[in-house]
Amino acid sequence: MLEKQIENKLTRMVRQHDGIAVKFVSPSFAGMPDRLVLLPDGIIAFVELKAPGKKPRPLQIARHKLLRSLGFQVYVIDGVEQIGGMLHELLTP
Numbered sequence: 117m118l119e120k121q122i123e124n125k126l127t128r129m130v131r132q133h134d135g136i137a138v139k140f141v142s143p144s145f146a147g148m149p150d151r152l153v154l155l156p157d158g159i160i161a162f163v164e165l166k167a168p169g170k171k172p173r174p175l176q177i178a179r180h181k182l183l184r185s186l187g188f189q190v191y192v193i194d195g196v197e198q199i200g201g202m203l204h205e206l207l208t209p
Contacts, residue, residue, distance in 0.1 A: 117196070119167045125196045126151060126163065133203055137163070147175035149183075149190060159206050161189040168194050 130137040135155035140162070142148040149162035162183055164172055172180065172192055180190045191202050 117168055119165050119170075122167075122193060122196055122199075123150065123165050126153075126165065126193065126199050129199050129203060130155070133207065135159075145179075147173070147179040149176070149180070153206070155206060161191060161202070161206055163202070164190070164192045166192060166194040170194060 127137040130153055133155060135153060138152045138154065140148055140150060140152040149164040151163040151165065153159075153161045153163055155161075162180075164176060164180065166172065180192070183190050189206065191198075193199060193202065
């Protein structure tokens with residue numbers, strides 16, 4: 117499965133939960149996650165998408181650590197089967 121296929125599934129599943137998964141591009145701050153997931157009730161998370169079995173680069177790991185230190189949820193997803201679990205975790209109080 118390609119990363120793009122996982123990304124497409126993520127955007128569809130987020131939409132099914134009345135949210136959006138915005139493509140996140142930060143030209144002046146490299147290494148940021150691919151998608152910003154915005155769900156009802158102000159739920160925000162960052163998602164790094166990878167092809168199956170691929171891992172984030174060191175700069176991406178550093179950005180994830182920074183975002184987490186600021187209190188944000190950051191997920192690395194390399195398979196469509198992980199999307200439901202992420203959404204469940206975000207939407208469960």
